[in-house]
Amino acid sequence: MKRYEALAAEVADSIRRRVLKPGDRLPSVRQASAARGVSPSTVFQAYYLLEARGLVESRPRSGYYVTRAAAAQPPEPEQASRPDGESRRVDVSDLVFEVMQAAMARELVPFGSAFPSPLLFPLDRLGRALAATAPHIDPWSTVDDLTPGNAELRRQIALRYLLGGMQVDADGLVVTNGALEALNLAIGVVTAPGDAVLVESPCFYATLQILQRRNLRAIEVPTHPREGIDLDAVAAAIARHAPKACWVMSTFQNPLGASMPAERKRALVELLGRHGIPLIEDDVYAELYFGSERPVPAKAFDRDGLVMHCSSFSKCLAPGHRIGWVAGGRFAGRIARHKLTTTLNTNVPSQLAIAHYLQRGGFDRHLRRLRKALAAQQAQCLAAVARHFPRGTRVTRPAGGYFLWLELPGGADALAVQREAAARGISVAPGPVFSASRGFGHCLRLNCGHPLDARAQEALATLGRLAAAFV
């Protein structure tokens, strides 16, 4: 954890324990800096993060104050999950398909959606980039820009890694049809049917669907709602099951929102490295951080080329364009070859348009706006959950992304809540779709990537009532 994150966590904790109350003024930057022996900029970053999360607000020429919403925030989940440690065949696909397919209908209030509001993206500017580049496509590029992808786009992606302090060779990148194809290729080149794979508990349902389709076994590993997968448990599972891969979302994990601290990421890479186990890192939310610095991925600590870092532009820039990539380390060649016989190539016009957009600058400006919008929406959602959900509900406060994870009190039945909500025009993702062992029956994943308008507020109140009713 960075210094500013530690400071922010400490202040948040004081607010939660009501040491700091709504309306209280935080120590000034100068005071806090002197008292703790950190730089003023560290304090600024901490306060900025707290503000983004709706816990404090700045008043001009006066300082930072605890918001009213802050006091009302429900407690966070504190316990890591406790899956049974078995390796098991996966059989969730029907449930997931049924539930998540139903969540896609445009007319529903999209708390169950996997996507943030498409209105948050510069689709008009991307459209203009397409208009600018498409009429000048080099016809031969449609033939010989095959499989690894457009060279200029790969160069731009490598540059983004470099900005984050990472050396990733453009030649080791394979452009894919979204991150989902990247993940499929990655798991495809390191596993065969029957192999076991370490996954988080809970984990992204598409991961489970992919394991099921490929006849792979899942080993669910205890995962902390803030700090991610448990390393002792990873070590134990390696000893017991000899898994062929580990698949994690190390930053703003879906559904928990957990982010592994950098040191934990490093330790995971080293632990897996000692056993020669490839790490598939799904990092599609990396750009959606609310703090002041981009979280470093596990890939940054990869010295053996064992980490396949999968990401895309779908969640941060260009939904619908289906442009993702994988930095495949030592597996890059096999990944390119696998793609050659599955989808051959990725849409050329969108590759060129996104490369053009990235060249022109404006991506970072867009990202700052996007992060601010998502942080504000998260704060609104948290406040509304506090208002409408039964006492005892716990909610995560991820430092990025657009999901909240709710632990409902007592014996709440998330599947019943989901079913009843659907009947009322509201989608929501029930906990069991995130688990091979159908755990998390009392949990919900809430999408806060959409503006919390009156209809959504109303829907959240309905969800809260249903949650209370199905306890």
Add this chain to the structure above:
Amino acid sequence: MKRYEALAAEVADSIRRRVLKPGDRLPSVRQASAARGVSPSTVFQAYYLLEARGLVESRPRSGYYVTRAAAAQPPEPEQASRPDGESRRVDVSDLVFEVMQAAMARELVPFGSAFPSPLLFPLDRLGRALAATAPHIDPWSTVDDLTPGNAELRRQIALRYLLGGMQVDADGLVVTNGALEALNLAIGVVTAPGDAVLVESPCFYATLQILQRRNLRAIEVPTHPREGIDLDAVAAAIARHAPKACWVMSTFQNPLGASMPAERKRALVELLGRHGIPLIEDDVYAELYFGSERPVPAKAFDRDGLVMHCSSFSKCLAPGHRIGWVAGGRFAGRIARHKLTTTLNTNVPSQLAIAHYLQRGGFDRHLRRLRKALAAQQAQCLAAVARHFPRGTRVTRPAGGYFLWLELPGGADALAVQREAAARGISVAPGPVFSASRGFGHCLRLNCGHPLDARAQEALATLGRLAAAFV
């Protein structure tokens, strides 16, 4: 075989046997029509096909004459292949990857390429279609146009089927990242590792790569160089191996150029239907016919929904856009679901642009130009092969597409020819990449989808010399 095709074949045969010689005038349309009791339009269609194939030329106000090139045409392969009838694990991928990867380099003379010249396509008009549609993309379409694909594009594809006399429900179509993804999805939903699949002999190398990656077994079935897969052999293979699918390219097969006569297609569908075996029909060259009518696919005879018809715009309209589709019959739902966990969706801007292009009309005008260019290039290639290749070389004369299949005389070594050609800057596809049993060691596939300019002529002369040298 249609009446005009039968008439054309008969005239071509007379030319081959030198009953008709270069400079001879064909019977007038009126004479031929009266003599054979067919309509003048049938005769016109036959002569038109012969002209497209470079065997006759029309002289204004005079009639049709046998060309000089016609007389020089080498003989066609006449024998169906004779694979051993075994079911075998596939292990060609290294060879194919090595050979075909090498063929992609832009600087090579592209006789080994799998693609026609990209200059044959209206990329500028498609660029304008992108420019017209991209700035007006409905943002929500990026979220809820998922998996089956854009509704308007599916409607336009269904309309194309209707023009061909086929009822294909738009709801049963799944838009894919090119035909290759369609084929992968199709084979994925009807097979499990270890299953056996009927394929043509020779067959498209990507088919073999896909079977290998999926741990499927290949049963190579005798295939005639003009009329496609042998139905008695299919029946025998079904009895012996209980295959889980049959995968054919029923029209302008790659690499043979064979087209199954409509009656044979019907019989194949019925034969497979009696055993409940799904047919995967790869039909990517369907639009590239030189005759006057679009060949009907096997899918037209599908009453049980067992045929998965896979095609794309990559070879007829929009290379690089990666827009294909599958009409999946009874498997459509499973295919959509499979795609949901592999690539999720297909590039939205290109789907909209192609739908827009199709709406505006102009596709058929483009196709007429494209077919004419490909037919002319085939005729030139045939003439050049006749000039430069050793005596005894046999060459197919497909009625569409852009491949020629050459049987070299004696013990010619196609892999040696390919290797030596590569060293001289010329690519060519050697026979063994088209066979799970590495047969066809004396065969070459020649791409005639590129204009036969001076450099290509020279390269073909070199290939001819190499073919003679490695006998």
